[in-house]
Amino acid sequence: MPERTSADAAESGAGPTAVVLCFVLRAGVGGPEVLLGVKKTGFGRGKTVGVGGKVEPGESAAQAAVRELAEETGLVTVPEDLERAGTVAFRFPASPESDMDCTVFLARTAKGEAAESAEIAPVWCPVADLPFARMWEDSVLWLPRLLAGERFSATVLLAPDNESVAAFGTEPLA
Numbered sequence: 001m002p003e004r005t006s007a008d009a010a011e012s013g014a015g016p017t018a019v020v021l022c023f024v025l026r027a028g029v030g031g032p033e034v035l036l037g038v039k040k041t042g043f044g045r046g047k048t049v050g051v052g053g054k055v056e057p058g059e060s061a062a063q064a065a066v067r068e069l070a071e072e073t074g075l076v077t078v079p080e081d082l083e084r085a086g087t088v089a090f091r092f093p094a095s096p097e098s099d100m101d102c103t104v105f106l107a108r109t110a111k112g113e114a115a116e117s118a119e120i121a122p123v124w125c126p127v128a129d130l131p132f133a134r135m136w137e138d139s140v141l142w143l144p145r146l147l148a149g150e151r152f153s154a155t156v157l158l159a160p161d162n163e164s165v166a167a168f169g170t171e172p173l174a
């Protein structure tokens with residue numbers, strides 16, 4: 001039997017797509033910085049987003065985070081260096097095929113220089129001054145808290161415009 005991917009599952013209505021986000025941290029001159037990127041293609045195009053994407057069949061979430069970070073920015077890390085900071089369930093009632101279950105990782109060590117790829121133009125941002133006006137509207141609700149050390153499983157319920165937040169909640173990280 002052919003292997004079903006998470007994308008297949010979402011498209012057939014079988015459930016959310018498994019995705020990851022990987023936030024690399026570094027010490028900047030004025031304080032800690034986090035690597036974000038301007039998304040050039042696909043879902044969320046034009047927004048400033050975290051680095052990440054879909055978990056492929058046979059991969060762990062941490063392996064997907066390592067792979068996406070390398071593919072999108074050229075930075076190299078290993079699963080052992082990633083901290084699983086939380087999960088975010090993105091729910092799009094107006095387009096359920098877009099539902100995603102996202103595992104969020106933090107990386108405090110990564111080798112190389114972040115470089116632009118076909119998908120992302122990387123940008124180091126001060127953790128204390130993130131560009132929320134250019135990000136997904138929900139990110140202000142969960143990203144600063146995860147970067148500050150809170151650990152939780154969040155659920156974001158998007159409004160019918162697939163952009164604004166209809167509801168947000170957290171529970172202890174499973």
Ligand SMILES: Nc1[nH]c(=O)nc2c1ncn2[C@H]1C[C@H](O)[C@@H](COP(=O)(O)OP(=O)(O)OP(=O)(O)O)O1
Pocket residue numbers: 019020021041042043044049050051052053054090100102136138139156
């Ligand atoms: N409401 C939301 N807020 C947020 O901050 N990030 C979100 C979000 N909804 C989705 N994401 C992130 C999670 C995931 O890393 C990314 C979408 O996954 P992908 O990069 O795999 O999408 P693409 O359509 O570009 O995929 P490909 O077809 O593989 O290129 O968007």
